[in-house]
Amino acid sequence: MSEHKVYKLDPVEVSDAWKEHAYIDNDKYLALYKESVEDPDTFWGREGQRLDWIKPYTRVKNSTFAYPDASIKWFEDGTLNVSANCTDRHLAKRADQTAIIWEPDDPETPAQHITYRELHDNVCRLANVLKAQGVKRGDRVTIYLPMIPAAAYAMLACARIGAIHSIVFGGFSPDSLAGRVEDCKSAVIITSDEGRRGGRSVPLKANADAAADKSGHVEKILVVRHTGGDIPWTEGRDIWLDEAMAEASPDCPPEEMNAEDPLFILYTSGSTGAPKGVVHCSGGYLVYTSMTHQYVFDYHDGDVYWCTADVGWVTGHSYIVYGPLANGATTLMFEGVPNYPDASRFWQVVDKHNVSIFYTAPTAIRALMGAGDDYVKSTSRKSLRLLGSVGEPINPEAWEWYYHVIGEMRCPIVDTWWQTETGGVLITPLPGATKLKPGSATRPFFGVQPALVDSEGSMIEGPGQGNLVILDSWPSMMRTVYGDHKRFVDTYFSAYKGMYFTGDGCRRDEDDYYWITGRVDDVINVSGHRMGTAEVESALVAHPKVSEAAAVGFPHDIKGQGIYCYVTLMAGEHEIDTLKKELRDWVRNEIGPIAAPDHIQFAPGLPKTRSGKIMRRILRKIAEDEYGNLGDTSTLADPTVVSHLIENRQNRR
Ligand code: WT7
DSSP states (O other): OTTTSOOOOOOBOOOHHHHHHSSOOHHHHHHHHHHHHHOHHHHHHHHGGGSOOSBOOSOOEEEEOOTTTOEEEESTTOEEOHHHHHTGGGHHHHTTSEEEEEEOSSTTSOOEEEEHHHHHHHHHHHHHHHHHTTOOTTOEEEEEOOSSHHHHHHHHHHHHHTOEEEEOOTTSOHHHHHHHHHHHTOSEEEEESOEEETTEEEOHHHHHHHHHHHHSOOOEEEEEOOSOOOOOOOTTTEEEHHHHHHHSOSOOOOOOEETTSEEEEEEEOOSSSSOEEEEEESHHHHHHHHHHHHHHTTOOTTOEEEEOSOTTSHHHIIIIIIHHHHTTOEEEEEOSOTTSSOTTHHHHHHHHHTOOEEEEOHHHHHHHHHHOTHHHHTSOOTTOOEEEEESSOOOHHHHHHIIIIITTTOSOEEEEBOOGGGSSOOBOOOTTTOOBOTTOOBSBOTTOOEEEEOTTOOEEOSSEEEEEEEOSOOTTSOOEETTOHHHHHHHHHSSSTTSEEEEEEEEEOTTOOEEEEEESSSEEEETTEEEEHHHHHHHHHTSTTEEEEEEEEEEETTTEEEEEEEEEEOTTOOOOHHHHHHHHHHHHHHTOGGGOOSEEEEOSSOOBBTTOOBOHHHHHHHHTTOTTOOOOOTTBSOTHHHHHHHHTOSOOO
16 A cells, blocks of 8 residues: 555645644744744743743743753753642532543443543542552652543542653553562552443553562552452452542542653653653643643634543643643543544544544554445534644545545644653644645744754755754653663664754655655564563563564554564474464563564575675565565675575565
8 A cells, every 4th residue: 555656745835724723823823933042941831831930930941952961951940839730720610521531442341521620529539549559759650550530539639749751651561560660669560440432441450469569569559440240359459449549538648749740650661771761840831731731732722622542652641631631721632543443533522522633553543444435424523623643654545535534624633743652742733824735744833943963963954854853952852761871862862962852754845845754773663662672572572482582563554664573593493384383472461462573484594794794774674575686795794694585575565
């Protein structure tokens, strides 16, 4: 499909309707952007006022990208509480407004509408439960929950008492959960009996038990009663959250936190080693996510806003929970999947709840596009006003379908480029200001200074292609890698001195629009989720029959990229198909379903340089079925391995 047929769509001009509705038109964008980079203290000093501060800040920006002393601080002498900004301060005006609409996996189960008053009450009770379990300011709490309102309560309850949450996506395995619990030494896990997705149940509590057995750090498991399914129970360690919350006081004064106190840790894959704990802090993060949520999605009072991500990913943190709730918005949380009970589910939910702003990922759009237009045409979608995309470059076919079929040419598409590390959207159209070019994330948001560098680190001026770097800090950027500041500095600030390296390749066109071309490091983007090839490889070599493994990405019609693994077996093991399945299941169990390889190829030898370095470039080409053009192979230690790999390639088109 997509990668064969390359075509370019015409730009879409900002319509009068979009301009009229939006906060920001192009003149305003240009003027404010100029101010934001020339005088960040004035710009962000003003913008910081969108929050309620306990003690106002006097200093706005204090940061350097210098290697190895990179340090980022925003609003550093201000104090605030993030949970109070997302709940308490809305009570005067919107206590009875819906904060969260919860749409369950099963369309027959009634939806829930949680008002700001109820949200506040639940957050305070849960915060008091945490306190009663001994959780204090600065302690880490692991959250392993499905997409239910309790996930938002748990996040905000941690923020209320100054505890640092670490959410682990419910699709991750017990081993992955244990590794993350271990890394941040979290004594408490909040989970539920089970999760539900696409009609199937996910054994979250059983997984949490297995992780607790493995890690040894876990003292308490707080369990949300969700499906009512039978679960194992350890007396003295496990606590039913509904019972504890019913007994807890609904009064919990928010802790006074410094702007730079950590709000959460979120683990994400890099090109090497175990996932790293990305640390985001309180003040700058909330200012930036609140501001971007308002302007990028053009959120106004009365809108119903739906981001289809999971709270286990950064998109869920910033644009289901923190940004929207800081703005007093109505945010929809969906427990299910796009194609259950059928491929019209998203659009039925849009109609049911009158969703006006809809934010999803290209992989979902492609999957639904493949199911055919009938699933869309049977719904109205007339409430929709704006569409968003995130997670990977959106291909022109998917963009066109999203624009024409879903939005009926009425809705602008904001293609938002950002990362777990950036905390919020950095490159994006603004609906009332930016002419859209399908496939381009377009222009930087306020305060963001992107640039392109070549492999030597020289700046590329004007139109061109290179590695995407950011030249100066913005309020919501990550502050460190949890427990490993050196890894932070080395990962992001060592490649190009004085600049933040994104890991993405990018093209800039004649209008200074940015076109992300994908990762340039050993990170694979599977359905908009990041997977380190190193993680897949270490899972494979942990199997007793595997001696060596190499994983690479390849273009995949629905997922964007798929995972292709080359596996060398231990001497005496047989290359049989049942072993391929065993290895696939093995990786799935070790990491989680998103890491399951699409192709496994047995390889008696891997292409290596004479110094023993695996030549991934060659492996990528063969995985892409582009073996005709392998480039320079003169440094190969043993050229014969390549022909064997080509003959036995798995991804033939
Ligand atoms: C990587 C970050 C933060 C959102 C979810 C993913 C890719 C993200 C886009 C986009 C092209 C995109 C980049 C980036 N990416 N959005 N609109 N266009 N590429 O967060 O897991 O931290 O992954 O996703 O490659 O580096 P993440």
